[in-house]
Amino acid sequence: MRELLQSPFFGITLTAAAYVLGMKIQKKSGLVICNGLVLAALMIIALLTVFHIPYEDYYVGGSIINMFLSPATVCVAMSIYAKRDVLKRNLLPVLVGCTVGAGTSVLSVWALCRAFGLDAALTASLLPKSVTTPIATAIAESHGGIVSITAVAVIFTGIVGNLCAPLLIRLFRVKDPVEAGLGIGACSHAMGTAKALELGETEGAMSGVAIGLCGIVTTVLALFFEALL
Secondary structure, three states: OOHHOOOOOHHHHHHHHHHHHHHHHHHHOOOOOOHHHHHHHHHHHHHHHHHOOOHHHHHHHHHHHHOOOHHHHHOOHHHHHHHHHHHHHHHHHHHHHHHHHHHHHHHHHHHHHHOOOOOOOHHHHHHOOOOOOOHHHHHHHHHHOHHHHHHHHHHHHHHHHHHHHHHHHHHHOOOOHHHHHHHHHHHHHHHHHHHHHHHOHHHHHEEEEEEEEHHHHHHHHHHHHHOOO
């Protein structure tokens, strides 16, 4: 039994089964809170906890799936290429929007950290929470942040964006797919982009553009983090 749990097939099979089940529950319930990705993660956590299975055993196979995260994100470039004419027509608004979005994210987090009296390490950990994980963790680590907290903050931000994006689009009556895609990508990176792709090809493409541009802008803003900390 131990050999089975330590096999890569265990982590891969468990992840795939949890995802399929989570998506079926989401489709049948139709509830925003029943997000397939969130349900899959909760089911995996519950199973590992109940049966006292070490995370290290699961991650033998889970790491293989995790390896495909970067290539899957890069695949968004296909949607961007398909919508390159839309991007050209809206290039200036896209650049300005992503710059403002990234700046607003950093400054709002900084203001909340100051309001709640968080120390420099926690502030540095949370400031890059709206960009993709590799960029966020690199920024946090270079400024004395706690990488594990940054990773959790990035994941939580992505989940919230994935769950709330359709509701917020309806609430604020966003009709333009370019605006919707940029807003989702600027706030909730890859997990938000997954939801944007469900909304439409243009939304998905613009969200993918926002991931890259906001990552660049946040990296530049990181040069001034010392003053904020």
